[in-house]
Amino acid sequence: MIVGEQKPLEEIKGFLDGSQKVLVVGCGTCVTVCFAGGEKEAQILAASLRMSTALTGAPKEVTDVTVQRQCEWEYLDLIKNEVQEADIIVSIACGIGVQAMAKHFPDKWVVPGLNTTFLGLPEEQGIWTEQCQACGNCILALTGGICPIARCSKQLLNGPCGGSEKGLCEVKRIKREHGLPVMQTDARGRKTPVIEDVDCAWHLIHERLKALGKLDMLTQIQPPKDWSTARDGGPRRIVREDLMLLDEG
């Protein structure tokens, strides 16, 4: 699923300058499941914006509505009236939903309330991890069902690199909340970001192929990837003429 995280409230508030009637639009699919942009989050965000704009002495009228899927036209038609009423739309769907709103309501100013973070899965309660980069040419059959394009920091096809140690990648990630680094105070009283370990995807691939008795797969040299199926080939598009005909029929 698509995983997102709400933007910092201050950033969203900054988008509202010059607008009075604000409509927060949630989405009932992926971002509901990851607790970032569903009905409940839309209500909370609307209340927070009402409260914090009131506190600054310039209260705004903030309402909210949530559709089943912001990335499908028929669902957007259902909120036509609410959208017409508003000066600005804060979409807390993924980036696809935001763009669908902007396209469907061409005369409305639409801004994002989420950072769309990755395609991933809920690893455990409260933890989501990236799994796929939608490269357009899936190689999971070569790597035991573990994706090095999304999960190796260097997207190696013939890993692991020399930075793999004790199952961890040499790369450490800055821990973030709402897109901002989480800070801590170190022993000398300095503020530093909290650093998190990252699994080495190629270590995982090695362990899995070993467990399944398929380590010899790692002796094959994988040739350079054809990135033209990925974003590097330009924006992608799928045309299914069989379905287009059905639609007309």
Added chain:
Amino acid sequence: MSAQDSNGYKSGGNLEKVLRGGYFAVTGELGPPQNADGDHIRKKASHLRGVVDAVNITDNQTAVVRMSSLGAAFVAIQEGLEPVMQMTCRDRNRLAMQADFLSAYASGVRNMLALTGDHQSFGNHPTAKNVHDIDSLQLIRMLRDLRDEKKFECGEAIKGQEPRFFIGAAAAPEAGPTEYRPYRLAKKVEAGADFVQTQLVYNVEAFKKFMEVVRQLGLHEKLFILVGVGPLKGPAMARYMRDFVPGITMPDHIIERMENAAANIPKEEKNARNQAWRDEGIKVCIEIIQQVRDIEGVAGVHVMAIEWEEAVRPIVDGAGLLPRPAVD
């Protein structure tokens, strides 16, 4: 065996000649400056000339912006050094790499070392986008195809002079999963590597285990293995390497030796302590060279004296490896 030029060499460079001549090879390392000062390279080169057979010119090492390995290699050639130009997969895609290979060969570079590259998060531009269009294995294969098949990566023929490099790879014998490391080296041999330089080795016992498997696989007969060695500047550096550098294990006895080196010198005498540490670091390095030299299948050493080029001569000399051979 891949195609060779009319002299029987793949590249005709000095490093290839020394290794094929059966000499125990010595390579060094020169980090280009974080500025546009060619004299910086000339000064470092003066410490290495005549002491090593070839010098690695690093490519934005630790992901810090520096003079490019291509430009610095060119200055090194003017200074009479043979460069081993490093190329990482972090900063260039296959177009930029091949363009640089053509330029490098035209400038006289004869050795190319294929590396994955440190992640940009370690360097001074952590917000940069990385490339990793191809990986180090694919880079080795590309270098081989450019040379032996006279083909660009896309398969198009090179019309005219092809870039003929002696192809280097890196190996990290102690990185994880260690059991896979000899097999990854085997893959690099198959891809077309002519020589390999290893990550710094301090744990000679662990390295011997790696070499046992390497010999079982017959890799030592298919490529030249140069062991990475380097002098420690003090106990803090030893501990740092133990704790923070992936792929290096630091035996306790080396840390103890470094700690004891200045144990009898009062703390206030900073210079004397530093000198004692550095002397000990050079001694340890020489001993490691002597130990790895005795391991079957080791063809040379790669001396990495990072920002301490002056140390290379006493190390190479102390290990009995001077003068360097002149092969024709």
